Amino acid sequence: MEKLRIAIQKSGRLNEESLKILKDCGISINNGRDQLKVDASNFPLEIYYLRNGDIPQYLRDGIADLAILGENLLHEKGEDLIIQKRLGFSKCKVSLAIPKQSEMKSVKDLEGKQIATSYPNTLQKYLDKHSVKANIHLITGSVEIAPNIGLADAICDIVSSGSTLFKNNLKESDVILNSEAVLASSPSLTAEKQHILDKLLFRIDAVLRAENSKYVLLNAPNDKLDEIIKILPGMKSPTVMPLAETNWSSVHTVLQQEKFWEIIDELKSAGAESILVSPIEKMIL
Numbered sequence: 001m002e003k004l005r006i007a008i009q010k011s012g013r014l015n016e017e018s019l020k021i022l023k024d025c026g027i028s029i030n031n032g033r034d035q036l037k038v039d040a041s042n043f044p045l046e047i048y049y050l051r052n053g054d055i056p057q058y059l060r061d062g063i064a065d066l067a068i069l070g071e072n073l074l075h076e077k078g079e080d081l082i083i084q085k086r087l088g089f090s091k092c093k094v095s096l097a098i099p100k101q102s103e104m105k106s107v108k109d110l111e112g113k114q115i116a117t118s119y120p121n122t123l124q125k126y127l128d129k130h131s132v133k134a135n136i137h138l139i140t141g142s143v144e145i146a147p148n149i150g151l152a153d154a155i156c157d158i159v160s161s162g163s164t165l166f167k168n169n170l171k172e173s174d175v176i177l178n179s180e181a182v183l184a185s186s187p188s189l190t191a192e193k194q195h196i197l198d199k200l201l202f203r204i205d206a207v208l209r210a211e212n213s214k215y216v217l218l219n220a221p222n223d224k225l226d227e228i229i230k231i232l233p234g235m236k237s238p239t240v241m242p243l244a245e246t247n248w249s250s251v252h253t254v255l256q257q258e259k260f261w262e263i264i265d266e267l268k269s270a271g272a273e274s275i276l277v278s279p280i281e282k283m284i285l
């Protein structure tokens with residue numbers, strides 16, 4: 001039987017969450033990080049531990065079929081690759097930043113300037129879009145130091161909390177793109193590999209859906225049930241069961257994380273009591 005070959009980051013910001021999502025999908029990986037190629041014991045998957053920056057090339061060359069990597073890298077060197085699923089972690093931006101005291105107002109002010117970056121293609125495309133000609137200085141890390149040591153007038157790098165910019169006396173001037181970890185695939189997969197990928201995507205959907213949902217149980221007097229049920233947007237209609245106490249019921253439902261607190265407030269106002277909230281491990285529709 002064919003196996004799907006998935007590349008994940010060997011070490012760095014994506015490593016831990018990438019392994020976690022595979023584990024949450026019920027996939028057991030036999031070995032630790034010292035081995036760079038390992039087999040899953042209970043799913044037709046072979047795991048390659050690679051540098052994130054090298055992964056687009058491995059996918060393009062068909063050495064790996066699938067990978068978990070930052071979407072920003074697809075903009076940089078993988079536009080021909082296919083995003084199969086956005087995974088919701090490692091959210092960040094690729095931005096232009098300039099010294100805090102700089103009076104530059106727009107990207108046009110970068111005409112003829114030096115910009116340090118690890119993302120030269122992303123930057124060049126952005127400059128081209130705005131018809132700006134600037135000199136790109138390629139560095140592979142510690143990009144935020146560049147303006148302070150006289151290497152560049154501006155930088156283009158990853159921004160998340162903004163604290164690295166702040167500590168280096170820089171301010172974000174343009175957000176070029178937003179990124180998160182994605183599951184990407186090589187453009188050509190055999191039918192058998194596509195079938196394994198579909199199985200994996202089915203599991204990932206169940207895991208991501210569950211992460212974004214809570215199982216909620218509450219008690220309510222029967223005369224408030226209609227109002228309470230109207231507030232609930234659950235998977236289907238909620239489960240309603242009688243309590244031992246007469247004229248009271250227990251209501252079970254699923255709530256989405258992002259609307260959770262608003263709905264809980266409404267439920268309380270409508271007469272819900274003893275509200276219990278539990279995580280959901282998997283959610284299959």
Ligand SMILES: Nc1ncnc2c1ncn2[C@@H]1O[C@H](COP(=O)(O)OP(=O)(O)OP(=O)(O)O)[C@@H](O)[C@H]1O
Nearest residue numbers: 012013014051052053070071072090091092158160
């Ligand atoms: N501060 C951050 N906050 C959130 N996500 C980030 C942050 N920095 C990087 N990322 C995301 O994580 C990915 C991996 O970043 P990391 O710094 O671990 O590796 P790298 O140096 O880019 O790659 P390599 O594995 O080739 O050394 C980036 O491509 C980006 O998508």
Ligand SMILES: O=P(O)(O)OC[C@H]1O[C@H](OP(=O)(O)OP(=O)(O)O)[C@H](O)[C@@H]1O
Nearest residue numbers: 141142157158159160161162163164165
């Ligand atoms: O906005 P913040 O939350 O401060 O995050 C942004 C910083 O995080 C990343 O660096 P990382 O720590 O991955 O170091 P690296 O340059 O060695 O990759 C990125 O290159 C920025 O420097």
Ligand SMILES: [Mg+2]
Nearest residue numbers: 012013141158
């Ligand atoms: Mg980094």
